Amino acid sequence: MEVSRHFIRLGQRRVHYRRCGNGPALLMVHQSPRSSAEYEPLMRTWGTHFTCIAPDTPGFGQSDPLPDPDASIDDFADALAELIDALGIGPVAAYGFHSGGIILVTALKRHPDKFRALAVGGYAIWTAEEMALFGEHYLPPFLPSAYGEHLTWLWNRMLEQSWFFPWFDVRSEARLSVAHADVARVNAAVMEMLDAGNAYRAGYGAVLRAPRDIPLVDAVTPPVLITAYDGDPLQAHIDRLGGMPKGWEARKVATPAEHQAASLAFLLPHAAGDAPPLVEAADGGFVRIETPSFTGLLHWRGQRGGPLHLVAPGSEADLTSTLGVAGKWLDLPGQGLADPWPGDPPTEWAAWQAVIEAAATALDATQVVLPTLPAGDPDRLFPDLTPDRFGSNLASAWAIVRARHLFDPWYEVGPATARAFTPDEVDPAALALEHRALLRATAARAYLTALRSSQGED
Known part of the structure; x- marks a missing residue:
């Protein structure tokens, strides 16, 4: 089942959300510091019953943060209510996991x-002692450093969060039964932390500081089901909930599958209405393309009509769309926020050209503007950055984006290849954006090879 992606504007703030399925709306709020991407498998399953709508909460995924860096849980709850109104889906049944549930319960109150x-x-x-412990250690600043030292911390923090709870409590007593070293799962969490940056502290902090006052037993509210499975560190908190209003229930289950089944069975009789109309911004989003070699979503920024600018290999539309150039910028497959190619990216221009032509038609482009190409050997310009067990790809990518401001091509270091640069170019905050784009650009080498072949170059 297809999961589509969209942006909507709430004033000056962009909100990104995923949508899947048919039938009454179901709002799905992710945990921190993740994004709506974690719900894609569940959306494809539950999409047979609902129109699943999963936003990235403010400051996470591709959603802009709230303007106040000290925003409270009430601010996040109010932002969710504003989104419900903007999408026209209220009143709505909703599902949330961990911190997503905290936001939802606050919004419901x-x-x-x-x-x-x-x-x-x-x-x-949380107990008072737990709150004090989390407040001191759980959310350290996450700021890029000149030589990428922050990336070593990031990989190991996201790896070990399934080993210990809290993640920084490296004691036998704090070990979890669900420990893993699944590279794909760790890398997905790492990339989402790179999206959030230091803004993760605002959203996650608001959740940790939120009061945990379940409505009083005589309160009249919509019904709520809370479940937690074996291995979830919050399962023990079921016993801490105390009395709850009529229509509220909390219970322990054995497995994640039982948690999802219980949640679905509870939500089904409460969801109502037809599939809501699609609401999205006019200045960027995703377009679905179907060609013989590629079927999927491409990301664009700008305005429909006018010229279509293709981003350079290893870059992305979010880095170039603020340059004030008329038209729009497009992420091709395996670049930026676009879907990857199925299998190995093609090096033949025909496959890329078919995708470009389909995108130009869908976006009413008047012309296609090719990017300026970097000089050098494609294999060396864009080496394999596949994640490994130790996250070494993160450090390699950082070294590349730093060096390419100092030498051209970046891998040939010496007086003859030195390039002029300004200190702003190697500012860690600027490098962090390029670093994230390079990690996303899984097709950069093939894209460069295909572009050169289209221009008669070897």
Whole structure:
């Protein structure tokens, strides 16, 4: 089942969301510091029953942060209510996991008219001692450093969060039964932290500081189900919930599958209405392309019509769309936020040209503007950056984006290849954006090879 992606504007702030399925709307709120991407498999399953709508919460994924860096959980709840209104889906049934559940319960208390029912996976009730411990250690600043030292911390922090809870409590007593070293899972979490940057502290901090006051037993609210499975560190918190209002229930289950089944069974009778109309911004989004070699979503920024600018190999539309150039910028497959090619990216221009022509038609482009190409050997300009068990690809990519401001090509270091640069070019904050783009550009080498062949170069 297809998952589509969209942007909507709430004032000056862009919100990114995923959508899948048919039938009544189901709002799905992810945990921190993740994004709506974590729900794609579940959306494809539950999409047979609902129109699943999963936004990236403010500051995570591709959603802009709230303007106040000290925003409270009430601010995040109000932002969610504003999104419900903008999408025209209220009152709505909703599902949230961990911190996503905290945001939803807060939103339900502040805006009960926006919801039909909530299903929550794990609801934290911290003790005063736990709150003090988390406040001191759980959310350290995440700022890029000149030589990429922050990336070593990031990889190991995201790896070991399934080994210990809290992640920094490296003691036998804090070990978890769900420990893993799944490179794909760790890398997905790492990339989402790179998206959030230091803004993760605002969204995650608001959740950790949120009061855990379940409505009083005589309160009248939409119904809520809270479940937690074996191995979830929040399962023990089921016993801390105390009395709850009529229509609220909390129970322990054995497995993640049982948690999802119980949540689905609870939500089904509460969801209502037809599939909501699609609402999206006019200045960027995703376009679905079908060619003999590629079927998927391409990301674009700018305005429909006018010229279509192709981003350079290893770059992305989010880095170039602010340059004030008329038209729009496009991420091709395996670049930026676009879907990857199925299998190995093609080096023949025909496959790329077919995708470009289809995108130009879909976006009403008047012409296609090719990028300026870097000089050098494609294999050396864009080496394999596939994640490994130790996250060494992160450090390699950082070294590349730093060196390419100092030498051209970056891998030939000496007086003859030195290039003029300004200190701003190697500012860690600027390098962090290029670093993320390079890690996403899994097809950069093939794209460069194909572009050169289209221009008669070897």
